[in-house]
Amino acid sequence: MVEKRSGEGRIEAYLLQEMKAEIDELARSEVDDATKFFYVRAREFYWTVTRLLGLGRLHDGIWRKPSDDKASAWRTALAGDIPPPATHARLLVDMTATHRTIGRTGIQRVVREIARAMVESGAGIPVFMEDGRLFSHFLHDNLPNEVTPAAGDKFLLLDAGWHLTAEYSRMIDVVAQAGGETVGCLYDLIPILYPSVVTNSARRAFVEWFDLLIRKSDAIVGISKSVIDDLEAYARERDLPCKPGLRLGWWPLGADFRAPGDAAPSPNAVEAAAGGQPLFLSVGTLEPRKGHAVALGAFDRWWEQGADVRYVIVGAKGWNVRALERRILEHPEFGRRLYWLRGASDADLRYLYERTHALVFPSIAEGFGLPLVEAAHFGARAIASDIPVFREVGGDWASYFDPGDSDALLARLKEALAAPPAAPACDILSWGRSAEALARLLREGDYPARLSENVAQEAR
Template sequence: MDQASRIAAYLAREALEDFRDRTTYELDPVSRFLYARAKEFYWTLTRLAGLAHLHDGAYRRPARRAEPRAPLTDFAAPLKRPRVLVDMTATHRYGLETGIQRVAREIARWAVASGAGLPVVIEEGRLVSYYSHAALPPKVEIAPGDKFLMLDASFHDVDEYAPIMRRVSAEGGQNVLGLYDLIPLLYPGAISPGLYLDFRRWFDTMVPSCDAIVCISQSTAQSLVGYLRAHSYPADALRRVGWWRLGADFAATEAAPGRKAASIAATCAPLFLSVGTLEPRKAYPIALEAFERLWRAGVDARYVIVGCVGWQGRLLARRIRDHEEYGRRLFWLDDADDASLRHLYAQAHGLVSASIAEGFGLPLAEAAFHGLPVIASDIPAHREIAEQGATFFPPLDAAALSMRLREALMRNWSTQNHGGRIVTWRESTQELLGMIRTDAYQWRFERGGFRADARICV
């Protein structure tokens, strides 16, 4: 069985286990019948009301709660021309803390501090400044040559972008779309049906309307170009595809780590860390099985998972809490703050990432920043980000991962090259916005297909 088939089988197995868990009811026949009829009635009403997303695939749209404009204390440098307007609408509206929002906030912070870009938010069909500062205009009028960078997670608000994009085009500017990954299209079984539908509509609407797409890694850009070629995608309007590398030095505070993180890190037994939402594509069951092999063999190693429960994560969460090693050699922090995460990075023996698909892999970049060795599944994004600094194992192979963990415990990693090239968020922002401002994209659409720009690609 090839790797793609193994991944598909794994995702199908996880979905089946989740379905069985959700449909197991200890009810008498009458109660079960009444419950089923009530659920059918609820689904019918929500579909008629256009609210089917409330139950399709256990998918929940983020709650909309617009926050006050973010205060800006850093120096606001004079804005460079042409302006790059960096969209922060979803981050402003929903206040989420997932990987996309963490990236968007860092890019926005360094964009305005250097004058390389102006973070903006869509409000009532107009653009306003994301930051509150005397040197920044509260309302942003689209000017000739402006470039509109849609870097935020705009999957849920597609319709609001069309008028803004039309005004940018009318002023001779460019609309640039940020792409974090193609996982919903390449591995639809890895996400909820509702999120798949939202992403599919977003992709089909935004890609033909944009002048360029910027991807967070070369592997994501290659996946995009391959997908467009394979599906004979109409790309007449899309002329450029580029990529840049994310940073790793997230803004730090002086806050102390939480009590639980500090307590876990205080124990002297070796500690391995995984960071990411509990969802199928992260392959946490594979990592957990690898550690169970070590524990059965009497190996005293601790495994710490940092991440909230995501789609199809409920069963795994219960498995972790009910595990005989939970609280002894198995730990889970579902609400760790940045200070706790940095403390665990600093104290861990190594980072474990068993993911079957990633657009970038921020934990690998953060591990390199903290000098932490990495054991990762052998997927393109991990190879690109960790370069030669990680130890790799075949995806979904718990036995191989267990062997890599044994090897890590037996040798001194302090002399090893622990990760790939470390990029700061300042450098990442300069690379991204410089590419957009100068049109220095690595791929160009010409003569009916995408070709690498030899002047740029290395």
């Protein structure tokens, strides 16, 4: 069995509490029980049928399918000089899902930053799939229009492709038949390890994608060692079948922004930071695993004790948070000491990071935790849940509290307010250095582990 994670009992209690809040919120609806039942079943039927028919893009956000005359309009033109990419043994960096959508999730930030750094350095060619073919995402005279896989190529599945498994399966076969290799990218195992924090359809899609990575990838890279540790533990528990000799590695993410330093923040960001009170900031989509309810509970107690501090949440509304959304919007401090920015730009984030007293990162599960290194990049301290990946990324610089414990978080908040500012003592990478580390790992093939030899055989 997988070893029980630190604080797992408290995490389970927190998730049950949030689930009850969502059930209570549904009960507040004026819709009668029969209609609610019909709606839920109809929605599940819709998701199931569209998935079986290969139409998942209708509800997954991956709906753009370019025609020949429109394909270029969805590609990014590069100005200036860039080095021509290699002509053999190329690194083909997949960004299909990001190419087809306009979302700005944490994964898509990674994809965009790594892809641009790769093409600007000449280390790789960012590509997208269309009708069983690969095309360059970027437009430039030094880049090919269509990319045909060849012997020695490495096809890096950098993007969040779990709604496009069938397309990827076919392309992996094309790459293999041409004599190339496929390297899967794993951001986390959250839908598998914490199924209650995602929808059933999202979990099914992720499991299908994960199974594809394990069976067909020649190597898998994670965005942290903790992600690979989770993969090995899960594989050991389940005795997963995988491609023989499957290699495992990881690389660190970057922290700098592409937004110009002089880009103006929005009025909402300026208002959230105004007033002179100490500002505490959380960055991340509003969803149960992010722990915003834990943080809000800590600030509720602090405000009741007379503290004059601000809590600013930056992130889009996610799923299963209707009760939390109501709690925020109807909070007596909303617009006074409590703010929620749902459409923040990079300029807004820069503005808030530069003014925050501390980042508050109460997640119960993450694959890396970009806000930690972003806060360090801007010189802010951080208070984070005591989970393995945050210890890996934040080291001794961040302060930690037991996951799901509002009282423990409040104690760390008070300590942060009383302590003088301290420069972050962690390694802060640029996205250029992050992309360089990834390209070097893939080029040299110096992977620390092999799943089939170190894990699957042990399970037998």
